[in-house]
Amino acid sequence: MKLSELSCGKSGRVTAMSALPTATRKKLMVMGMLPNTEVTVVRLAPLGDPLQVRVRGVDMALRKQIAAAIEVEVLS
Template sequence: MKLSEMSCGNCGTVINMSALPAATRKKLMVMGLLPRTEITVVRLAPLGDPLQVRVRGVDIALRKQIAENIEVEAL
């Protein structure tokens, strides 16, 4: 499933981010968003963009376009 398809409060594990451009993927990896890392959707904006996710205790706001390219496995 894609990260953008998860609803608020759901947890998952990042599986693949290879669909992202290299520069974007590198920035996310520096922030702690790595494969096999647990991720939680904290909240969605009223119109669905951006979404707030928690990775390793840090909250990150991601655009829906980026979240659509991150594959996760629901826990």
């Protein structure tokens, strides 16, 4: 499942970010979004872009295009 498909309040574990450009992937990894890291969607903007996600206790905003390139496995 893609990160952009998670609804508010749902959590997932990052499985892959290979579809992202190298520079973008490196920036996200520096901010703590690494494989096997838990990510929670906090809220969506009214028009759906950007998403607010929480990674390792830090909130960040991601464009929907970037979130669509991040694969997650849904946590129950």
